[in-house]
Amino acid sequence: MKPVIALTKGRLEKQFLAYFESLDFDVEPLLDKGRKLRIETSEFSFFFAKGVDVTTYVENGIADLGVVGGDILIEHKPDVYDLFPLPFGHCRMALATKANYEWPNQKKRIASTFTNITNAYFKEKGESVDIIKLEGSVELAPILGLADAIVDIVETGTTLKENGLVIADEFLHFSARLIANRSTLKVKRQQLVPVIERFKKGVNEE
Amino acid sequence: MFLPAGSQDETGTQIANRLKAYEIFRKVTEERNYQLISTPVVEYAHTFTNKIAGMDLHSMLKWFNGEGEIEVLRPDWTAAVARAIAKQHISCQKWSYQGSVFRMDKDGTESRQAGIEIVHAEPFLGESECLLTAIHFLDKIETTNYIIELGHTNIFEYVIRPLSLTVEIEEELRNAMHNKNRDLVQQLMAPFDNSVKETLIQLIDAYGGNEIIKKFKDIWVNDVELSKLLNHMDKLIQLLESVGVAEVIVDLGRVKNLPYYDGIMFRGFLTSDGSTCFSGGRYDKLYKQFEMDTSAVGLAFDVDILSQHMKPSKTKSIACIIATPETHLFAEKQRKELEEDIIDIQYDSINVSKYDVVYQVIEENKQLKVVRK
Incomplete structure (x- = not known):
């Protein structure tokens, strides 16, 4: 059976394909996949899922390997081998608010998709805050008055800027990472180790 | 509900x-x-x-x-x-x-x-x-299709001992090794002795068959303590191989995931889907809370995993005896005659198709008997 690799849909997808091609893997079937979520190449079975679901599939052994953002791993702490960073998908976590915003003299309200990361950040600062969990478009929260600030992932900062937000602090830098299921890494090691070594070589050559 | x-x-x-x-x-x-x-x-x-x-x-x-x-x-x-x-x-x-x-x-x-x-x-x-x-x-x-993996808590503990790490850094490093997180290990080891860093990085990938033990025996040939640990693991591997275990592997980079583990660790993987069917190891330290200085080792099977993978039992044939309230006792006595089968007594013949054999109690010459339908 071919190694099964779970890939994160969206932002990381295109960057992975470019990286994968640079390692001389066969990417042809992945380029013309249309809306298909499962693709077979000559060497691998791929499927595409949301970042957090990639970790769930790998943790449960449905996928042997996965490519996922480091932010997801820190936020959700899945029980997987978190092998090494890949040379794409670079971003950072930022605390952002409206330009010239005057912080209220009371407990702050912080909106974020990354509630665990937000909680840990303010805990380390020794500050109590109320965290509001949002599923997306978190930039809206300070603009519409739901929260004083947001904690969110930032790649170029353009979205923040276009929505009138400024970065108050930056912390944690991430990239995409290669993860592996704890058991199948051992059981299917003859198949998986050469693949991992090829990925690793790509990282070292960066 | x-x-x-x-x-x-x-x-x-x-x-x-x-x-x-x-x-x-x-x-x-x-x-x-x-x-x-x-x-x-x-x-x-x-x-x-x-x-x-x-x-x-x-x-x-x-x-x-x-x-x-x-x-x-x-x-x-x-x-x-x-x-x-x-x-x-x-x-x-x-x-x-x-x-x-x-x-x-x-x-x-x-x-x-x-x-x-x-x-x-x-x-x-x-x-x-x-x-x-x-x-x-x-x-x-x-x-029959399983792999046994051996690890040893004291490899990591011995390798990092000269660094005198703080409890927090040590725990972070142990977690990084547990996750085989190469860059975090490198980052945590940056301020320390290069040779320890190199050893830890080597240990991340030190999983596999006999070749791993051989490779590290050569690397650690001059280190009495680590050679002793490898020889100990090697002895267990030989024992397992001599009783016919198809595949024994080691993971020398494995670290304890509970503080009381102290020594050899073992784990069994089913090769069909990689699920872990048993795990265990040595935990002498656990008995220190009772002021006991003793040897303690054990393992536990995940019975849910095993039962999902067990072959179905050879089933007996299921027979139905159709009786009436008056003939029920007679039908009950037939269990002795049909002890090779699973016997279900019913009063009507609805759903008889689910049985392998169907009998009926009939009366003939004022005598009850069962006949096959």
Whole structure:
């Protein structure tokens, strides 16, 4: 059976394909996949899922390997081998608010998709805050008055800027990472180790 | 009515297989002179969360009792058995148990285990007996496609000892090794001795067959302590191979995931889907909380995993005897005549298609008899 690799849909997808091609893997079937979520190449079975679901599939052994953002791993702490960073998908976590915003003299309200990361950040600062969990478009929260600030992932900062937000602090830098299921890494090691070594070589050559 | 998340009703093959696994496990351990032990499902949290046992309270199912003490549903057998057998006479060495553990970090709240604990035994004897019991049991439940993995907590602990790390950094490093997170290990080791960093990075990838032991025997040829650990693991590998285990692997970079582990660690993977069917190891330290300086080693099978993978039992033929309230007793007596079959007595012939054989009680010459329909 071919190694099964779970890939994160969206932002990381295109960057992975470019990286994968640079390692001389066969990417042809992945380029013309249309809306298909499962693709077979000559060497691998791929499927595409949301970042957090990639970790769930790998943790449960449905996928042997996965490519996922480091932010997801820190936020959700899945029980997987978190092998090494890949040379794409670079971003950072930022605390952002409206330009010239005057912080209220009371407990702050912080909106974020990354509630665990937000909680840990303010805990380390020794500050109590109320965290509001949002599923997306978190930039809206300070603009519409739901929260004083947001904690969110930032790649170029353009979205923040276009929505009138400024970065108050930056912390944690991430990239995409290669993860592996704890058991199948051992059981299917003859198949998986050469693949991992090829990925690793790509990282070292960066 | 609904069930809480993580709980489930079960019927059919899964439960039949589980009961069969429990029964075979009981027979195997009885044949090997283990004594049965059972501990209560409800325990004080402290049994598991004290400094030595070191388990995380967050993942336990817990509540306050009337006196304000935290009680939990048993999250782990090993710490519970240690509490119970610490009071037993030293001549009792081998214990076996079976039952559920409850944790919120698992897929289901309840999972079933069957396991053994060996105390006060000569270390190699205890470890060999653990592994040989595991093989004996797997053989009896006709599970043949598995891999046994050995690790040793003291490799990592010995390698980092010269660094005198703070407790926090040491724990972070241990976690990074547990996750095989190469860049985090490099980052944490940046301020320290380069040779230790290189060794740890090598250990991340030190999993595989005999070739790994050979490679590291060469690398550590001048290190008495590490050579001793490798020789110890090698002896166990030879034992396992000589009893016919198809594949034995090592992971020299494995670290303890509970503070009480101290020495050899073992794990069994099913090759069909990579699931972990047993795990265990040495934990002499656990008994220090009872002021006992002893040898202790054990392992636990995940009975839920095993029962999912067990081959279905050879089923007997299922016969139905159609009787009436007046002939029911006569039909009941026929069980002796048809003892090779599973017998179900019914009063009507609805759904007879689900039976392999159907008999009917009839009266002939004022005598009752069964005839095949």
